[in-house]
Amino acid sequence: MQTPGQPQNQNPVLTFEGRRYDLNSLPDDLKELVRGMQVADAQLRMHEDTLKVLAVGRQSMAAQLNERLRSIVPLPDGV
Numbered sequence: 001m002q003t004p005g006q007p008q009n010q011n012p013v014l015t016f017e018g019r020r021y022d023l024n025s026l027p028d029d030l031k032e033l034v035r036g037m038q039v040a041d042a043q044l045r046m047h048e049d050t051l052k053v054l055a056v057g058r059q060s061m062a063a064q065l066n067e068r069l070r071s072i073v074p075l076p077d078g079v
Contacts, residue, residue: 012023014034023031
């Protein structure tokens with residue numbers, strides 16, 4: 001929970017909805033909720049990054065498809 005640059009002797013602080021809490025003084029069940037939220041946040045970031053990579057890959061494939069289809073005669077409209 002310690003952030004980079006935070007002095008070693010300073011207790012970790014949870015900032016939630018504009019309020020600050022001494023993380024070490026929270027009950028264990030709340031600490032577990034905080035850890036769960038951190039894991040969920042990390043998973044969301046990972047999946048957002050995966051979606052970005054997939055979108056870029058799909059754009060690349062669409063560009064390749066478009067380029068390759070230029071030499072193919074399309075069917076007439078209405079068929």
